[in-house]
Amino acid sequence: MPDRKYDLTLAATHYEPYVSGFTQTARSIAEGMANRGWRVAVVTAQHDPELPLRDTVGGVDIYRSPVLMRAGRAFVAPRYPILAGQVARSSSVLHLNLPMPEAALLVPLARRVPVVSMLHSDPHLPAGWSGRAFARASDVASRAAIRRSAAVVASSHDQAHASRLWPVIRNRNFTPIAPPCLDRRGGEPRYRETGGLHVGFLGRIVADMGIGYLVRAFQRIVDPDARLLIAGNYHEVTGGDLTAVQSEIDRDSRVRILGELRGREVNDFYASVDVFALPAVASSFGTVLAEAMMSGIPSVTTNLPGNRYPVAATGFGRVVPPRDPQALERAISELAAVPRHWKEQKARAARARFSVAASLDAYEVLFSSLRGRTAARQHR
Structure with a gap:
């Protein structure tokens, strides 16, 4: 009782x-x-x-x-x-x-x-x-x-x-x-390794998140200083599994698997990336996507109902077809070049719309x- x-x-x-x-x-x-x-x-x-x-x-x-x-x-x-x-x-x-x-x-x-x-x-x-x-x-x-x-x-x-x-x-x-959605600003770029483009994913590492398509998109970026940071739990979540993309990850020494992040580690993750990617093939609303934009990070996601809403509502990123590594890579490259003042303006709009x-x-x-x-x- x-x-x-x-x-x-x-x-x-x-x-x-x-x-x-x-x-x-x-x-x-x-x-x-x-x-x-x-x-x-x-x-x-x-x-x-x-x-x-x-x-x-x-x-x-x-x-x-x-x-x-x-x-x-x-x-x-x-x-x-x-x-x-x-x-x-x-x-x-x-x-x-x-x-x-x-x-x-x-x-x-x-x-x-x-x-x-x-x-x-x-x-x-x-x-x-x-x-x-x-x-x-x-x-x-x-x-x-x-x-x-x-x-x-x-x-x-x-x-x-x-x-x-x-x-x-x-x-x-x-x-x-x-x-x-939490305001994740104020972190330290502890996961950043080089001056090259750093692309980030944070979330449950399951098939629904389309990690394999992101890895293939990143492999189209030839800069040896670029990094792909993949953060999330794949041991203790339902359906968690890296096996399907492990061989592709192993072929690219620029990919980093960070494991599960909590608390200030999440803030540090956002402070370490230039573009955030949520390449989901089944999703309704990406909290991590909104939090990335609130932190000033332009984001790319897939054209799924609900999932596309944070980017569509703020204009702070790109929406691409699901399961399309070429479109994903093109959007990442475009967002890597956007000016600082535009990112600051869009981040303010994201914080106003998605704050706790x-x-x-x-x-x-x-x-x-x-x-x-x-x-x-x-x-x-």
């Missing part, structure tokens, strides 16, 4: 210390609202058995449900909906992070508590019958949750309109709110509008 009453419960099957844009967004919202005086709980899965079932971090009470097994990127935690429902019923608002296979069970267990559903992305799973079946089941659960939600959030209109769930989202109270404060302001308005309401008339 929950320890006390809460203003906000955030339900997310992944949470810190699991590393992804999803978990960074969840943590920034939870701790940000706690810093604004809200009593906040997070209900998540115990994805690491060493983590305590009950914890308090950053002013947020964390409840973890034991995990029996993994299925793709989801955790199978049978008691998760029950635990989340119990904590939600002691709260004024439930913030539900989708996709979540348990969502269809969880929302009814929250009873009359108003629900805000945040759609992070449509699930992108490996080809095959099991992947298709899981995606369909996830979509069914998300549709059921959205129909019972008082409000629905996505990172942008671009992402929401392209989602498989848009037909049901469009009939709800929909609000686009960009995820809270701007995102939390929008969330606080939305959450506050629902406090004191009940969910009795939301479902139709």
Whole structure:
């Protein structure tokens, strides 16, 4: 049972210390609202058995449900909906992070508590019958949750309109709110080796991120002083694997694998690169992309709904087709030559649009509008 009453419960099957844009967004919202005086709980899965079932971090009470097994990127935690429902019923608002296979069970267990559903992305799973079946089941659960939600959030209109769930989202109270992105300025260029062009990638090293296409694009740059810095965890994230591109990396001595970076190390990474690249083949919003631009780094990404939004909204970079190393290399080379004053101007615009404060302001308005309401008339 929950320890006390809460203003906000955030339900997310992944949470810190699991590393992804999803978990960074969840943590920034939870701790940000706690810093604004809200009593906040997070209900998540115990994805690491060493983590305590009950914890308090950053002013947020964390409840973890034991995990029996993994299925793709989801955790199978049978008691998760029950635990989340119990904590939600002691709260004024439930913030539900989708996709979540348990969502269809969880929302009814929250009873009359108003629900805000945040759609992070449509699930992108490996080809095959099991992947298709899981995606369909996830979509069914998300549709059921959205129909019972008082409000629905996505990172942008671009992402929401392209989602498989848009037909049901469009009939709800929909609000686009960009995820809270951290100001990473002030780092030291500790990863910089030469005076040549330094291209950077930071994120989960999984197939969805298109690392192989970035390596091939970089190999088209002939400068021996150029460097490609690849940072991110590939040991402890679902689907993490460098094997597919390791042979290509090994053929180019200019490529550096930095591993997982945290805290000030991330600031130092951004201070070390000239151009940031997010060559994703499946992504909805790149928090790392927005943070690179906020740090003054022009960025290139792929033309995917939602994923392209940070660059398209600010003009601070280039958008290229997915899986196109030639276009990626051309964009990187163009961005390496842009003037300093242009980068400074665009960085200010990125900070104004994607800052933690701007995102939390929008969330606080939305959450506050629902406090004191009940969910009795939301479902139709």
